[in-house]
Amino acid sequence: MRKFILALIALVFSMSVFAHGPTPQKVQESITVNIPPAKAWSVVKNFTDFNKIMKTRSFDDEIMKIKYEMLKKDGPFSDYNAYIIVKKGANDNESVIQWTARFYRTYKLNPPIPEGQDDATAVAAVKKIVEPGLVSLKKALQSK
């Protein structure tokens, strides 16, 4: 138990050390679907569920990439930019949909960092957008 507590203290300490500095955070998740890339791309490109929270910045048909920015600040993170890219899967009928988000924590001044405004909170909040987002995208793709 004592070892566990010491390990926990060490972990918390190392995380707070890591939280120093203006470091952009990255969340990158992907899913595999049994649909050819060109078809998956036509769905991803027109997927309107995201439009409630994000604005399409640009899309590129050639490399099958769509970029979003956050419409309004809607969580404990800032400067959120993300892109979704459709890549070839293991065979012609499979695609990998990858979502990458780049953002910062909300507190950008001198440490100590107030609770709830740190890197870990920002990462957790963005994961709550990306993970269910990919699940609903997968549903939309498989219903086609």
Next chain:
Amino acid sequence: MINRNKKIIVILLISFLLSLIYFYSNHHKSNPKAYITNQGNNTVSVVDLIALEVIKTIKVGIAPLGITILNKKNLAFIGNVGTDDISVIDTRTDQIIKTIKLNTAPLSITSNPDESKVYVTDWFKNNVLIISVDEMKVIESIKVGKTPSGITFNEKYNYLIITNRDSNTMEVYKENKLINSLSTGKHPFGVHTKGQYAYTANVYDDSITIINLEDWTTKIIKVGAHPYNILTHQNLGFVTNTVDDSLSIIDLKIGKEIKQIYTGETPENLDVHRKLNLLVVTNWGSDSISVYSLKNLKLIKEIKTGAQSRSFGEFILQ
């Protein structure tokens, strides 16, 4: 006959010795290399710019970001924002020879032309720390404006130049005294200088500001989305557009963007190898670097590095 044989042996011996010396000196002369700080996994990737591959991965402090190369002294200074220190790498052996404690987060790094001093921006406390390269320790600190971000040294005027991200200014120091503060676009981050000009990349304005250091006039040029850093080479300017995944190419004579070329995901920083005519861009999003030919601006190779490659500053050993 015996004499002749002796002569041949002597000549052979001498040429053998000469080739040994030649081999030895070449062996100890470093190949052109790029040093890539990988903020996501606390390493530096060493990339051989002739073989175009990663030849070594060096474990440094936590969250390395800023970098500068001292070409004459064969040193690379790496700023670790997570451990508040600087890892000094000997570029001949690619090993860490010293860790300099700072007690503050080092954001960007540069050196003076004779490489006796290294300057580090202290993001949180608004200072520039001065490190003596001989002593390998901080010897002085200058109070500067808010959120010092980029830093560079102008050889022509002996100016130390920094950007202040949150006050939208570029400050110019001479012999540690502020001599001018100029307005830039919004959120200036990277800064570059050559000859009579300084250049800032203004993240929120999608623009760069060109500052004439002779008469202090400024000019703004529109580029792609969220530009992060800028570099000039001959008559061209190169700007990393982080959100567009592209480089803006600027014709400095006419003062306009002439085209954009694709990079990897979220390009951040860039440097050139002058003799090899290479332009190298770090791609934070795709954990890689893109190597271009400066002759035709075509991509030669994209090379995988560690996670979240950044290299904010000069990162190529010439």
